[in-house]
Amino acid sequence: MFPAVDARQVHKHYGSLHALDGVDLRVEQGEFFGLLGPNGAGKTTLINLLAGLALPDNGRLSVMGCDVVKQYRDSRRLLGVVPQELVFDPFFTVRETLRLQSGYFGLRRNDAWIDEVMHHLDLADKADTNMRKLSGGMKRRVLVAQALVHKPPVIVLDEPTAGVDVELRQTMWRFIQQLNREGQTVLLTTHYLEEAEALCGRIAMLKHGQVVALDSTKNLLNSVTGCRLRLRLAGALPATLMPQVIEQKDGNYLLALPSYQALELLLAELRTAGVAVQEMSLQQPDLEDVFLRVMKVEHEEAQSC
Amino acid sequence: MLSFYTLFHKETLRVKKVAFQTLLSPILTALLYLLIFSHVLERHVEVYPGVRYTAFLIPGLVMMSVLQNAFANSSSSLIQSKITGNLVFVLMAPISYVEFFAAYVLASVVRGLVVGTGVYLAALWFAQPPLQSPLWIVLFAVMGSAMLGAMGVVAGIWAEKFDQLAGFQNFIIMPLTFLSGVFYSIHSLPDFWQGLSRFNPFFYMIDGFRYGFFGVSDISPWISLAVVGGCMLLLTGFALALLRSGYKLRS
Ligand SMILES: Nc1ncnc2c1ncn2[C@@H]1O[C@H](COP(=O)(O)OP(=O)(O)OP(=O)(O)O)[C@@H](O)[C@H]1O
Numbered sequence A: 001m002f003p004a005v006d007a008r009q010v011h012k013h014y015g016s017l018h019a020l021d022g023v024d025l026r027v028e029q030g031e032f033f034g035l036l037g038p039n040g041a042g043k044t045t046l047i048n049l050l051a052g053l054a055l056p057d058n059g060r061l062s063v064m065g066c067d068v069v070k071q072y073r074d075s076r077r078l079l080g081v082v083p084q085e086l087v088f089d090p091f092f093t094v095r096e097t098l099r100l101q102s103g104y105f106g107l108r109r110n111d112a113w114i115d116e117v118m119h120h121l122d123l124a125d126k127a128d129t130n131m132r133k134l135s136g137g138m139k140r141r142v143l144v145a146q147a148l149v150h151k152p153p154v155i156v157l158d159e160p161t162a163g164v165d166v167e168l169r170q171t172m173w174r175f176i177q178q179l180n181r182e183g184q185t186v187l188l189t190t191h192y193l194e195e196a197e198a199l200c201g202r203i204a205m206l207k208h209g210q211v212v213a214l215d216s217t218k219n220l221l222n223s224v225t226g227c228r229l230r231l232r233l234a235g236a237l238p239a240t241l242m243p244q245v246i247e248q249k250d251g252n253y254l255l256a257l258p259s260y261q262a263l264e265l266l267l268a269e270l271r272t273a274g275v276a277v278q279e280m281s282l283q284q285p286d287l288e289d290v291f292l293r294v295m296k297v298e299h300e301e302a303q304s305c
Numbered sequence B: 001m002l003s004f005y006t007l008f009h010k011e012t013l014r015v016k017k018v019a020f021q022t023l024l025s026p027i028l029t030a031l032l033y034l035l036i037f038s039h040v041l042e043r044h045v046e047v048y049p050g051v052r053y054t055a056f057l058i059p060g061l062v063m064m065s066v067l068q069n070a071f072a073n074s075s076s077s078l079i080q081s082k083i084t085g086n087l088v089f090v091l092m093a094p095i096s097y098v099e100f101f102a103a104y105v106l107a108s109v110v111r112g113l114v115v116g117t118g119v120y121l122a123a124l125w126f127a128q129p130p131l132q133s134p135l136w137i138v139l140f141a142v143m144g145s146a147m148l149g150a151m152g153v154v155a156g157i158w159a160e161k162f163d164q165l166a167g168f169q170n171f172i173i174m175p176l177t178f179l180s181g182v183f184y185s186i187h188s189l190p191d192f193w194q195g196l197s198r199f200n201p202f203f204y205m206i207d208g209f210r211y212g213f214f215g216v217s218d219i220s221p222w223i224s225l226a227v228v229g230g231c232m233l234l235l236t237g238f239a240l241a242l243l244r245s246g247y248k249l250r251s
Protein backbone atom coordinates (compact mmCIF):
# COMPACT_ATOMS: atom_id res chain seq x y z
CA MET A 1 0.00 0.00 0.00
CA PHE A 2 1.40 3.38 -0.97
CA PRO A 3 1.74 6.00 1.74
CA ALA A 4 -0.82 8.79 1.44
CA VAL A 5 1.94 11.36 1.43
CA ASP A 6 5.61 10.66 0.98
CA ALA A 7 8.27 13.35 1.06
CA ARG A 8 11.88 12.41 0.62
CA GLN A 9 14.76 14.77 1.21
CA VAL A 10 12.73 17.72 0.02
CA HIS A 11 14.55 21.00 -0.32
CA LYS A 12 13.08 24.34 -1.25
CA HIS A 13 14.87 27.66 -1.39
CA TYR A 14 13.41 31.12 -1.74
CA GLY A 15 16.45 33.15 -2.68
CA SER A 16 18.89 32.60 0.16
CA LEU A 17 16.17 31.33 2.49
CA HIS A 18 16.14 27.59 3.02
CA ALA A 19 12.37 27.19 3.46
CA LEU A 20 12.54 23.38 3.46
CA ASP A 21 15.79 21.76 4.45
CA GLY A 22 15.72 18.06 3.70
CA VAL A 23 12.24 17.12 4.84
CA ASP A 24 11.46 13.41 5.13
CA LEU A 25 7.86 12.65 5.97
CA ARG A 26 5.62 9.68 5.44
CA VAL A 27 1.92 9.80 6.18
CA GLU A 28 0.15 6.44 5.94
CA GLN A 29 -3.28 6.00 4.42
CA GLY A 30 -6.09 6.57 6.87
CA GLU A 31 -4.03 8.61 9.32
CA PHE A 32 -5.10 11.86 10.94
CA PHE A 33 -1.75 13.56 10.86
CA GLY A 34 -0.70 16.87 12.40
CA LEU A 35 1.97 19.14 10.98
CA LEU A 36 2.94 21.70 13.58
CA GLY A 37 5.51 24.42 13.77
CA PRO A 38 5.97 28.11 14.48
CA ASN A 39 5.30 30.81 11.88
CA GLY A 40 7.63 30.50 8.94
CA ALA A 41 8.60 26.89 9.73
CA GLY A 42 7.75 25.75 6.21
CA LYS A 43 4.40 24.04 6.69
CA THR A 44 2.62 25.92 3.92
CA THR A 45 5.64 25.56 1.66
CA LEU A 46 5.46 21.78 2.04
CA ILE A 47 1.74 21.83 1.26
CA ASN A 48 2.32 24.04 -1.78
CA LEU A 49 4.81 21.53 -3.11
CA LEU A 50 2.30 18.74 -2.65
CA ALA A 51 -0.40 20.71 -4.43
CA GLY A 52 1.87 21.75 -7.29
CA LEU A 53 1.70 25.45 -6.41
CA ALA A 54 5.46 25.45 -6.09
CA LEU A 55 8.15 23.18 -7.43
CA PRO A 56 10.77 21.46 -5.23
CA ASP A 57 14.43 22.28 -5.81
CA ASN A 58 15.44 18.82 -4.75
CA GLY A 59 13.89 15.63 -3.48
CA ARG A 60 10.65 13.91 -4.33
CA LEU A 61 7.08 14.10 -3.15
CA SER A 62 4.22 11.78 -3.92
CA VAL A 63 0.55 11.45 -3.08
CA MET A 64 -0.71 7.85 -2.91
CA GLY A 65 2.33 6.83 -4.90
CA CYS A 66 1.90 9.44 -7.64
CA ASP A 67 4.81 11.81 -8.09
CA VAL A 68 3.58 15.40 -7.74
CA VAL A 69 5.68 16.60 -10.68
CA LYS A 70 5.72 13.70 -13.12
CA GLN A 71 2.19 12.45 -12.45
CA TYR A 72 0.68 15.76 -11.44
CA ARG A 73 -2.74 15.02 -12.90
CA ASP A 74 -3.15 11.92 -10.74
CA SER A 75 -1.56 13.38 -7.65
CA ARG A 76 -3.77 16.47 -7.79
CA ARG A 77 -6.91 14.43 -8.27
CA LEU A 78 -6.03 12.47 -5.13
CA LEU A 79 -5.48 15.61 -3.10
CA GLY A 80 -7.90 18.17 -1.67
CA VAL A 81 -6.21 21.23 -0.22
CA VAL A 82 -7.68 23.95 1.96
CA PRO A 83 -5.27 26.83 1.44
CA GLN A 84 -4.20 28.98 4.37
CA GLU A 85 -5.06 32.26 2.66
CA LEU A 86 -8.69 33.24 2.50
CA VAL A 87 -9.02 33.28 -1.29
CA PHE A 88 -12.23 33.31 -3.31
CA ASP A 89 -13.52 34.31 -6.71
CA PRO A 90 -15.79 37.34 -6.27
CA PHE A 91 -17.68 36.64 -9.50
CA PHE A 92 -19.48 33.56 -8.29
CA THR A 93 -21.93 32.25 -5.74
CA VAL A 94 -21.13 29.43 -3.35
CA ARG A 95 -22.84 26.83 -5.50
CA GLU A 96 -21.22 28.08 -8.69
CA THR A 97 -17.84 27.98 -6.98
CA LEU A 98 -18.38 24.37 -5.94
CA ARG A 99 -19.70 23.35 -9.35
CA LEU A 100 -16.72 24.88 -11.11
CA GLN A 101 -14.42 23.17 -8.67
CA SER A 102 -16.10 19.84 -9.46
CA GLY A 103 -15.65 20.47 -13.16
CA TYR A 104 -11.94 21.19 -12.76
CA PHE A 105 -11.63 17.75 -11.23
CA GLY A 106 -13.57 16.11 -14.04
CA LEU A 107 -16.89 15.61 -12.23
CA ARG A 108 -19.97 16.45 -14.22
CA ARG A 109 -23.07 15.93 -12.10
CA ASN A 110 -21.97 16.39 -8.56
CA ASP A 111 -24.85 18.31 -7.03
CA ALA A 112 -25.89 15.58 -4.61
CA TRP A 113 -22.48 15.54 -2.99
CA ILE A 114 -22.17 19.33 -3.20
CA ASP A 115 -25.43 19.61 -1.26
CA GLU A 116 -24.24 17.15 1.32
CA VAL A 117 -20.95 18.97 1.84
CA MET A 118 -22.76 22.30 2.12
CA HIS A 119 -25.13 20.78 4.63
CA HIS A 120 -22.31 19.44 6.82
CA LEU A 121 -20.52 22.77 6.74
CA ASP A 122 -23.68 24.72 7.46
CA LEU A 123 -23.57 26.49 4.11
CA ALA A 124 -26.88 25.29 2.70
CA ASP A 125 -28.70 28.60 3.20
CA LYS A 126 -25.81 30.48 1.58
CA ALA A 127 -25.74 28.36 -1.57
CA ASP A 128 -26.87 31.16 -3.85
CA THR A 129 -25.07 33.98 -2.08
CA ASN A 130 -22.21 35.67 -3.84
CA MET A 131 -18.81 34.88 -2.30
CA ARG A 132 -18.17 38.56 -1.73
CA LYS A 133 -21.11 38.77 0.65
CA LEU A 134 -19.96 36.00 2.99
CA SER A 135 -18.29 36.63 6.31
CA GLY A 136 -14.68 35.54 6.77
CA GLY A 137 -15.60 32.36 8.60
CA MET A 138 -18.13 31.44 5.92
CA LYS A 139 -15.55 31.96 3.20
CA ARG A 140 -13.26 29.63 5.10
CA ARG A 141 -16.01 27.00 5.13
CA VAL A 142 -16.39 27.32 1.37
CA LEU A 143 -12.67 26.71 1.06
CA VAL A 144 -13.11 23.52 3.04
CA ALA A 145 -16.06 22.54 0.85
CA GLN A 146 -13.99 23.18 -2.28
CA ALA A 147 -11.30 20.83 -1.06
CA LEU A 148 -13.84 18.07 -0.45
CA VAL A 149 -15.90 18.42 -3.58
CA HIS A 150 -14.07 15.70 -5.52
CA LYS A 151 -13.90 13.29 -2.56
CA PRO A 152 -10.12 13.23 -2.45
CA PRO A 153 -8.54 10.31 -0.55
CA VAL A 154 -6.03 12.74 0.95
CA ILE A 155 -7.27 15.95 2.57
CA VAL A 156 -4.81 18.68 3.47
CA LEU A 157 -6.00 21.43 5.76
CA ASP A 158 -3.74 24.45 6.23
CA GLU A 159 -5.08 26.16 9.34
CA PRO A 160 -8.72 25.53 8.47
CA THR A 161 -10.11 26.80 11.76
CA ALA A 162 -8.50 30.23 11.81
CA GLY A 163 -11.39 32.66 12.24
CA VAL A 164 -14.07 29.99 12.50
CA ASP A 165 -16.44 30.14 15.48
CA VAL A 166 -16.50 27.42 18.13
CA GLU A 167 -19.75 25.84 17.07
CA LEU A 168 -18.75 25.49 13.48
CA ARG A 169 -15.29 24.31 14.40
CA GLN A 170 -16.96 21.39 16.13
CA THR A 171 -19.35 20.55 13.30
CA MET A 172 -16.48 20.81 10.85
CA TRP A 173 -14.28 18.46 12.85
CA ARG A 174 -17.14 16.01 13.21
CA PHE A 175 -17.45 15.95 9.44
CA ILE A 176 -13.72 15.64 8.82
CA GLN A 177 -13.44 12.92 11.44
CA GLN A 178 -16.29 11.05 9.79
CA LEU A 179 -14.45 11.25 6.46
CA ASN A 180 -11.30 10.07 8.20
CA ARG A 181 -13.15 7.10 9.68
CA GLU A 182 -14.39 6.26 6.21
CA GLY A 183 -10.76 5.98 5.13
CA GLN A 184 -9.71 9.43 3.97
CA THR A 185 -6.30 10.57 5.13
CA VAL A 186 -6.12 13.96 6.81
CA LEU A 187 -3.06 16.15 7.04
CA LEU A 188 -3.67 19.12 9.30
CA THR A 189 -1.67 22.18 10.23
CA THR A 190 -2.90 24.36 13.02
CA HIS A 191 -1.68 26.68 15.73
CA TYR A 192 -4.42 25.46 18.08
CA LEU A 193 -2.47 22.75 19.83
CA GLU A 194 -5.45 21.40 21.79
CA GLU A 195 -7.07 20.76 18.44
CA ALA A 196 -4.07 18.81 17.18
CA GLU A 197 -3.85 16.92 20.45
CA ALA A 198 -7.49 15.90 20.30
CA LEU A 199 -7.58 14.96 16.61
CA CYS A 200 -4.21 13.75 15.40
CA GLY A 201 -2.87 10.25 15.81
CA ARG A 202 0.63 11.29 14.82
CA ILE A 203 2.33 14.62 14.76
CA ALA A 204 5.38 16.07 13.05
CA MET A 205 6.94 19.29 14.22
CA LEU A 206 8.70 21.47 11.75
CA LYS A 207 11.19 24.20 12.47
CA HIS A 208 13.33 26.18 10.06
CA GLY A 209 12.36 23.75 7.32
CA GLN A 210 13.40 20.65 9.23
CA VAL A 211 11.41 17.93 10.94
CA VAL A 212 12.44 18.24 14.59
CA ALA A 213 9.96 15.79 16.09
CA LEU A 214 7.87 13.01 14.63
CA ASP A 215 5.92 10.54 16.72
CA SER A 216 2.48 9.45 17.81
CA THR A 217 0.65 12.06 19.83
CA LYS A 218 0.66 9.68 22.80
CA ASN A 219 4.41 9.21 22.75
CA LEU A 220 4.98 12.90 22.37
CA LEU A 221 2.80 13.60 25.40
CA ASN A 222 4.56 10.90 27.40
CA SER A 223 7.91 12.37 26.49
CA VAL A 224 7.20 15.21 28.84
CA THR A 225 7.67 13.68 32.28
CA GLY A 226 6.15 14.98 35.46
CA CYS A 227 3.29 17.40 35.77
CA ARG A 228 2.41 20.92 36.71
CA LEU A 229 1.03 22.18 39.93
CA ARG A 230 -1.04 25.29 40.33
CA LEU A 231 -1.02 26.69 43.86
CA ARG A 232 -2.60 29.54 45.72
CA LEU A 233 -0.83 30.23 48.97
CA ALA A 234 -1.64 32.31 52.05
CA GLY A 235 2.00 33.32 52.41
CA ALA A 236 5.16 33.48 50.31
CA LEU A 237 6.64 30.40 48.69
CA PRO A 238 9.73 29.12 50.50
CA ALA A 239 12.90 30.16 48.69
CA THR A 240 14.03 26.55 48.26
CA LEU A 241 11.08 25.93 45.96
CA MET A 242 11.63 28.99 43.81
CA PRO A 243 13.67 27.20 41.11
CA GLN A 244 10.61 25.13 40.18
CA VAL A 245 8.40 28.14 39.52
CA ILE A 246 7.25 28.64 35.94
CA GLU A 247 4.78 31.42 36.54
CA GLN A 248 4.06 33.62 39.50
CA LYS A 249 1.39 36.18 40.11
CA ASP A 250 0.39 37.60 43.51
CA GLY A 251 0.09 34.45 45.57
CA ASN A 252 -0.61 32.21 42.56
CA TYR A 253 2.16 29.92 41.46
CA LEU A 254 2.65 27.47 38.63
CA LEU A 255 5.33 24.92 39.42
CA ALA A 256 6.93 22.17 37.39
CA LEU A 257 7.22 18.84 39.15
CA PRO A 258 9.57 16.18 37.83
CA SER A 259 7.32 13.41 39.16
CA TYR A 260 4.34 12.75 41.41
CA GLN A 261 6.66 11.79 44.28
CA ALA A 262 7.96 15.32 44.23
CA LEU A 263 4.51 16.46 45.25
CA GLU A 264 4.84 14.92 48.71
CA LEU A 265 8.19 16.57 49.32
CA LEU A 266 6.79 19.88 48.22
CA LEU A 267 3.79 19.69 50.52
CA ALA A 268 6.05 18.68 53.41
CA GLU A 269 8.22 21.67 52.76
CA LEU A 270 5.24 24.01 52.72
CA ARG A 271 4.04 22.59 56.04
CA THR A 272 7.46 23.05 57.64
CA ALA A 273 7.50 26.63 56.44
CA GLY A 274 3.98 27.10 57.84
CA VAL A 275 2.50 28.35 54.58
CA ALA A 276 -1.15 27.41 54.16
CA VAL A 277 -2.43 26.11 50.80
CA GLN A 278 -5.63 27.87 49.71
CA GLU A 279 -6.10 26.25 46.31
CA MET A 280 -4.31 23.52 44.47
CA SER A 281 -4.71 21.75 41.12
CA LEU A 282 -2.59 19.35 39.14
CA GLN A 283 -2.22 19.67 35.38
CA GLN A 284 -1.28 16.95 32.93
CA PRO A 285 1.36 17.94 30.42
CA ASP A 286 -0.22 18.92 27.11
CA LEU A 287 0.95 19.31 23.58
CA GLU A 288 1.88 22.88 24.26
CA ASP A 289 4.50 21.71 26.76
CA VAL A 290 5.85 19.27 24.21
CA PHE A 291 5.85 21.91 21.52
CA LEU A 292 7.63 24.48 23.65
CA ARG A 293 10.18 21.94 24.81
CA VAL A 294 10.93 20.67 21.31
CA MET A 295 11.26 24.17 19.93
CA LYS A 296 13.36 25.27 22.90
CA VAL A 297 15.75 22.33 22.74
CA GLU A 298 16.27 23.00 19.09
CA HIS A 299 16.88 26.62 19.85
CA GLU A 300 19.51 25.86 22.50
CA GLU A 301 21.25 23.38 20.23
CA ALA A 302 21.33 25.92 17.49
CA GLN A 303 22.83 28.48 19.83
CA SER A 304 25.48 26.18 21.26
CA CYS A 305 27.01 25.41 17.89
CA MET B 1 -11.39 17.41 -21.24
CA LEU B 2 -14.06 18.41 -18.74
CA SER B 3 -11.42 20.33 -16.77
CA PHE B 4 -10.61 22.33 -19.87
CA TYR B 5 -14.25 22.93 -20.65
CA THR B 6 -14.98 24.02 -17.09
CA LEU B 7 -12.18 26.57 -17.11
CA PHE B 8 -13.42 27.89 -20.45
CA HIS B 9 -16.95 27.96 -19.09
CA LYS B 10 -15.80 29.84 -15.98
CA GLU B 11 -14.11 32.44 -18.14
CA THR B 12 -17.19 33.04 -20.28
CA LEU B 13 -19.41 33.08 -17.20
CA ARG B 14 -17.23 35.82 -15.79
CA VAL B 15 -17.71 37.86 -18.97
CA LYS B 16 -21.47 37.40 -18.77
CA LYS B 17 -21.64 38.44 -15.14
CA VAL B 18 -20.04 41.77 -15.89
CA ALA B 19 -21.44 42.11 -19.39
CA PHE B 20 -21.95 45.82 -19.06
CA GLN B 21 -18.24 46.34 -18.64
CA THR B 22 -16.99 43.53 -20.86
CA LEU B 23 -19.43 43.65 -23.76
CA LEU B 24 -21.58 46.74 -23.79
CA SER B 25 -19.08 49.40 -22.94
CA PRO B 26 -16.53 48.40 -25.63
CA ILE B 27 -19.34 48.43 -28.20
CA LEU B 28 -20.32 51.94 -27.17
CA THR B 29 -16.69 53.07 -27.32
CA ALA B 30 -16.33 51.78 -30.87
CA LEU B 31 -19.54 53.54 -31.91
CA LEU B 32 -18.24 56.75 -30.45
CA TYR B 33 -15.11 56.45 -32.59
CA LEU B 34 -17.30 55.76 -35.59
CA LEU B 35 -19.50 58.75 -34.92
CA ILE B 36 -16.61 61.18 -34.51
CA PHE B 37 -14.30 59.98 -37.25
CA SER B 38 -17.00 59.55 -39.84
CA HIS B 39 -18.43 62.95 -39.02
CA VAL B 40 -15.04 64.63 -39.34
CA LEU B 41 -13.67 62.72 -42.32
CA GLU B 42 -16.66 61.51 -44.33
CA ARG B 43 -16.57 64.36 -46.83
CA HIS B 44 -12.77 64.58 -47.12
CA VAL B 45 -11.47 61.07 -47.48
CA GLU B 46 -12.16 58.34 -49.97
CA VAL B 47 -9.83 55.41 -49.39
CA TYR B 48 -11.21 52.94 -51.91
CA PRO B 49 -12.98 54.32 -54.98
CA GLY B 50 -16.72 54.32 -54.56
CA VAL B 51 -16.56 53.36 -50.88
CA ARG B 52 -17.80 55.86 -48.34
CA TYR B 53 -15.26 56.59 -45.60
CA THR B 54 -17.70 55.47 -42.92
CA ALA B 55 -18.14 52.14 -44.68
CA PHE B 56 -14.35 51.84 -44.98
CA LEU B 57 -13.94 52.58 -41.29
CA ILE B 58 -16.41 50.00 -39.99
CA PRO B 59 -14.33 46.83 -40.57
CA GLY B 60 -11.30 48.53 -39.03
CA LEU B 61 -13.23 49.49 -35.94
CA VAL B 62 -14.81 46.06 -35.68
CA MET B 63 -11.41 44.39 -35.84
CA MET B 64 -9.94 46.85 -33.38
CA SER B 65 -12.69 45.97 -30.91
CA VAL B 66 -12.18 42.27 -31.52
CA LEU B 67 -8.46 42.53 -30.83
CA GLN B 68 -8.61 44.81 -27.82
CA ASN B 69 -11.30 42.79 -26.11
CA ALA B 70 -9.60 39.50 -26.78
CA PHE B 71 -6.47 40.88 -25.16
CA ALA B 72 -8.33 42.43 -22.27
CA ASN B 73 -10.16 39.21 -21.51
CA SER B 74 -7.32 36.81 -20.85
CA SER B 75 -4.96 39.41 -19.43
CA SER B 76 -7.33 41.00 -16.95
CA SER B 77 -8.85 37.71 -15.86
CA LEU B 78 -5.41 36.27 -15.17
CA ILE B 79 -4.11 39.26 -13.28
CA GLN B 80 -7.26 39.53 -11.22
CA SER B 81 -7.03 35.88 -10.27
CA LYS B 82 -3.37 36.30 -9.46
CA ILE B 83 -3.88 39.34 -7.29
CA THR B 84 -6.95 38.04 -5.46
CA GLY B 85 -5.21 34.68 -5.15
CA ASN B 86 -8.00 32.52 -6.54
CA LEU B 87 -5.82 31.32 -9.41
CA VAL B 88 -4.67 28.63 -6.94
CA PHE B 89 -7.92 26.76 -7.58
CA VAL B 90 -6.97 26.38 -11.22
CA LEU B 91 -3.31 25.74 -10.45
CA MET B 92 -4.14 23.00 -7.94
CA ALA B 93 -6.54 21.29 -10.33
CA PRO B 94 -5.51 18.48 -12.68
CA ILE B 95 -5.38 20.84 -15.65
CA SER B 96 -2.45 20.65 -18.05
CA TYR B 97 -0.70 23.78 -19.20
CA VAL B 98 -1.99 23.23 -22.72
CA GLU B 99 -5.59 23.07 -21.48
CA PHE B 100 -4.99 26.12 -19.34
CA PHE B 101 -3.74 28.08 -22.35
CA ALA B 102 -6.46 26.84 -24.66
CA ALA B 103 -9.25 27.71 -22.22
CA TYR B 104 -8.10 31.29 -21.71
CA VAL B 105 -7.49 31.84 -25.42
CA LEU B 106 -10.80 30.35 -26.46
CA ALA B 107 -12.68 32.52 -23.98
CA SER B 108 -10.84 35.53 -25.41
CA VAL B 109 -11.90 34.54 -28.91
CA VAL B 110 -15.52 34.30 -27.79
CA ARG B 111 -15.47 37.70 -26.11
CA GLY B 112 -13.67 39.26 -29.10
CA LEU B 113 -16.20 37.83 -31.55
CA VAL B 114 -19.22 38.83 -29.47
CA VAL B 115 -18.02 42.41 -29.12
CA GLY B 116 -17.01 42.50 -32.79
CA THR B 117 -20.42 41.28 -33.88
CA GLY B 118 -22.08 43.84 -31.64
CA VAL B 119 -20.03 46.67 -33.07
CA TYR B 120 -20.72 45.49 -36.61
CA LEU B 121 -24.48 45.23 -36.11
CA ALA B 122 -24.70 48.62 -34.44
CA ALA B 123 -22.53 50.21 -37.11
CA LEU B 124 -24.85 49.03 -39.87
CA TRP B 125 -27.11 51.85 -38.82
CA PHE B 126 -24.45 54.32 -40.03
CA ALA B 127 -23.27 52.62 -43.21
CA GLN B 128 -23.40 49.19 -44.82
CA PRO B 129 -20.07 47.90 -46.08
CA PRO B 130 -20.41 45.06 -48.60
CA LEU B 131 -19.71 41.45 -47.56
CA GLN B 132 -17.53 40.12 -50.39
CA SER B 133 -16.18 36.97 -48.78
CA PRO B 134 -17.44 36.28 -45.25
CA LEU B 135 -15.05 33.36 -44.86
CA TRP B 136 -12.05 35.68 -44.79
CA ILE B 137 -13.86 37.87 -42.30
CA VAL B 138 -14.47 35.01 -39.90
CA LEU B 139 -11.00 33.57 -40.42
CA PHE B 140 -9.19 36.80 -39.61
CA ALA B 141 -11.48 37.61 -36.70
CA VAL B 142 -10.84 34.21 -35.15
CA MET B 143 -7.09 34.25 -35.77
CA GLY B 144 -6.71 37.84 -34.63
CA SER B 145 -8.63 37.31 -31.43
CA ALA B 146 -6.75 34.07 -30.73
CA MET B 147 -3.46 35.87 -31.21
CA LEU B 148 -4.43 38.71 -28.90
CA GLY B 149 -5.86 36.21 -26.43
CA ALA B 150 -2.45 34.51 -26.39
CA MET B 151 -0.73 37.88 -25.94
CA GLY B 152 -3.09 38.52 -23.05
CA VAL B 153 -2.09 35.23 -21.46
CA VAL B 154 1.58 36.19 -21.71
CA ALA B 155 0.93 39.69 -20.34
CA GLY B 156 -1.28 38.32 -17.57
CA ILE B 157 1.41 35.87 -16.49
CA TRP B 158 4.13 38.48 -16.60
CA ALA B 159 2.39 41.44 -14.96
CA GLU B 160 2.25 41.58 -11.19
CA LYS B 161 0.21 44.74 -10.89
CA PHE B 162 -2.61 46.32 -12.81
CA ASP B 163 -0.46 49.27 -13.88
CA GLN B 164 2.07 46.93 -15.48
CA LEU B 165 -0.77 45.50 -17.49
CA ALA B 166 -1.94 48.99 -18.37
CA GLY B 167 1.60 49.74 -19.52
CA PHE B 168 1.57 46.70 -21.77
CA GLN B 169 -1.76 47.86 -23.18
CA ASN B 170 -0.74 51.50 -23.65
CA PHE B 171 2.77 50.97 -24.99
CA ILE B 172 2.31 47.85 -27.10
CA ILE B 173 -1.28 47.05 -27.93
CA MET B 174 -2.61 50.57 -28.50
CA PRO B 175 0.20 51.85 -30.76
CA LEU B 176 0.22 48.64 -32.79
CA THR B 177 -3.55 48.94 -33.25
CA PHE B 178 -3.62 52.61 -34.13
CA LEU B 179 -0.68 52.31 -36.52
CA SER B 180 -2.17 49.35 -38.31
CA GLY B 181 -4.57 51.15 -40.59
CA VAL B 182 -7.78 51.07 -38.62
CA PHE B 183 -8.60 54.61 -39.64
CA TYR B 184 -6.79 54.79 -42.98
CA SER B 185 -5.18 52.74 -45.72
CA ILE B 186 -1.42 52.57 -45.32
CA HIS B 187 -1.10 53.67 -48.95
CA SER B 188 -1.97 57.14 -47.76
CA LEU B 189 1.11 57.15 -45.48
CA PRO B 190 4.59 58.46 -46.38
CA ASP B 191 6.98 55.73 -47.58
CA PHE B 192 8.85 55.43 -44.30
CA TRP B 193 5.69 54.81 -42.28
CA GLN B 194 4.35 52.51 -44.94
CA GLY B 195 7.53 50.43 -44.68
CA LEU B 196 7.31 50.42 -40.91
CA SER B 197 3.70 49.28 -40.98
CA ARG B 198 4.81 46.10 -42.70
CA PHE B 199 6.51 45.03 -39.48
CA ASN B 200 3.28 45.42 -37.58
CA PRO B 201 1.36 42.14 -37.39
CA PHE B 202 -1.81 44.06 -36.56
CA PHE B 203 -1.68 45.65 -40.00
CA TYR B 204 -2.03 42.24 -41.63
CA MET B 205 -4.94 41.29 -39.42
CA ILE B 206 -6.88 44.41 -40.23
CA ASP B 207 -5.98 44.41 -43.90
CA GLY B 208 -6.98 40.77 -44.32
CA PHE B 209 -10.16 41.34 -42.36
CA ARG B 210 -11.07 44.31 -44.54
CA TYR B 211 -10.45 42.26 -47.66
CA GLY B 212 -13.34 40.04 -46.60
CA PHE B 213 -15.67 43.04 -46.80
CA PHE B 214 -14.46 44.90 -49.89
CA GLY B 215 -12.53 42.29 -51.86
CA VAL B 216 -9.80 44.93 -52.01
CA SER B 217 -6.79 45.23 -49.72
CA ASP B 218 -3.33 46.74 -49.47
CA ILE B 219 -1.77 43.30 -49.51
CA SER B 220 -2.87 39.83 -50.66
CA PRO B 221 -4.98 38.19 -47.94
CA TRP B 222 -2.93 35.02 -48.36
CA ILE B 223 0.20 36.84 -47.32
CA SER B 224 -1.66 38.38 -44.40
CA LEU B 225 -2.91 34.96 -43.42
CA ALA B 226 0.63 33.57 -43.49
CA VAL B 227 1.98 36.45 -41.39
CA VAL B 228 -0.82 36.26 -38.82
CA GLY B 229 -0.54 32.46 -38.70
CA GLY B 230 3.22 32.68 -38.19
CA CYS B 231 2.87 35.21 -35.38
CA MET B 232 0.17 33.11 -33.81
CA LEU B 233 2.43 30.05 -33.78
CA LEU B 234 5.35 31.98 -32.29
CA LEU B 235 3.18 33.47 -29.55
CA THR B 236 1.56 30.17 -28.75
CA GLY B 237 4.94 28.51 -28.46
CA PHE B 238 6.19 31.28 -26.21
CA ALA B 239 3.11 31.25 -23.98
CA LEU B 240 3.19 27.47 -23.66
CA ALA B 241 6.87 27.53 -22.74
CA LEU B 242 6.14 30.09 -20.01
CA LEU B 243 3.27 28.04 -18.65
CA ARG B 244 5.22 24.83 -18.79
CA SER B 245 8.07 26.28 -16.78
CA GLY B 246 5.65 27.62 -14.17
CA TYR B 247 7.10 31.11 -14.67
CA LYS B 248 5.61 33.46 -12.06
CA LEU B 249 2.70 31.10 -11.44
CA ARG B 250 4.33 28.21 -9.62
CA SER B 251 7.05 29.72 -7.45
N1 LIG C 1 6.72 32.69 -2.37
C1 LIG C 1 7.66 32.93 -1.44
N2 LIG C 1 8.68 33.74 -1.71
C2 LIG C 1 9.65 33.97 -0.79
N3 LIG C 1 9.66 33.43 0.43
C3 LIG C 1 8.66 32.61 0.77
C4 LIG C 1 7.60 32.31 -0.14
N4 LIG C 1 6.75 31.46 0.45
C5 LIG C 1 7.23 31.26 1.69
N5 LIG C 1 8.38 31.93 1.89
C6 LIG C 1 9.22 31.89 3.12
O1 LIG C 1 9.43 30.54 3.46
C7 LIG C 1 9.39 30.36 4.87
C8 LIG C 1 8.36 29.31 5.20
O2 LIG C 1 7.07 29.84 4.97
P1 LIG C 1 5.74 29.02 5.15
O3 LIG C 1 4.64 29.83 4.60
O4 LIG C 1 5.93 27.66 4.61
O5 LIG C 1 5.63 28.96 6.74
P2 LIG C 1 4.49 28.31 7.62
O6 LIG C 1 5.13 27.22 8.41
O7 LIG C 1 3.34 27.94 6.80
O8 LIG C 1 4.14 29.52 8.59
P3 LIG C 1 2.71 30.01 9.16
O9 LIG C 1 2.45 29.23 10.38
O10 LIG C 1 2.96 31.44 9.48
O11 LIG C 1 1.69 29.81 8.11
C9 LIG C 1 9.08 31.73 5.45
O12 LIG C 1 10.27 32.28 5.93
C10 LIG C 1 8.53 32.51 4.30
O13 LIG C 1 8.86 33.87 4.44
Ligand SMILES: [Mg+2]
Pocket (backbone or CB within 6 Å): A043, A044, A045, A084, A158
Ligand atom coordinates in the same frame (compact mmCIF):
# COMPACT_ATOMS: atom_id res chain seq x y z
MG1 LIG D 1 1.44 28.53 6.69
